[in-house]
Amino acid sequence: MMRKIKLTRANKSILLKALAPYYYQQRVLGHSTQEVGKLILKINALPADKKASFYAEEIFLMRSTINQLRNDQLAKGQYTDAADDMLLKLF
Template sequence: MMRKIKLTRANKSTTLKALAPYYYRERALGHSTQEVGKLVLKIDSLPADKKATFSAEEIHLMRTTINQLRNKRLAKGQYTDAADDMLLKLY
């Protein structure tokens, strides 16, 4: 199943910040990072405020990593901004 999602500049930035640690952790563990790497490049190459089509697997990965980033911030007592909350609703 494919879904079109419009990413703003802030959404792109937060999504990339969430995907990067996941990518490097998987790489350090010796797991395949091809799909995550493709997703990072896809998001990075998108112009701001344009719609892009994402697969169910890509959306699941984005949602999971953003939730992990958000939970990590909360555990440290850091503020999670509205962009994080909005991204979880978007995906």
């Protein structure tokens, strides 16, 4: 099942910032990074302020990694407004 999400320039940046550590963590652990790598390339290639279609698995991965980024920021006492905004778009 596909779902369309509008990505602003800021949201693309947040997604890439959240997915990169996950990609490298999976790589270090010896797990497959093919799906994460494809998603990173897909997001990076999308023009800003356009709607893009994503599979449920991709949305779940984006939601999980952004939530982790948000929790890391909260633990450091940093603001999470941008991450919260992106999470709302994914629900």
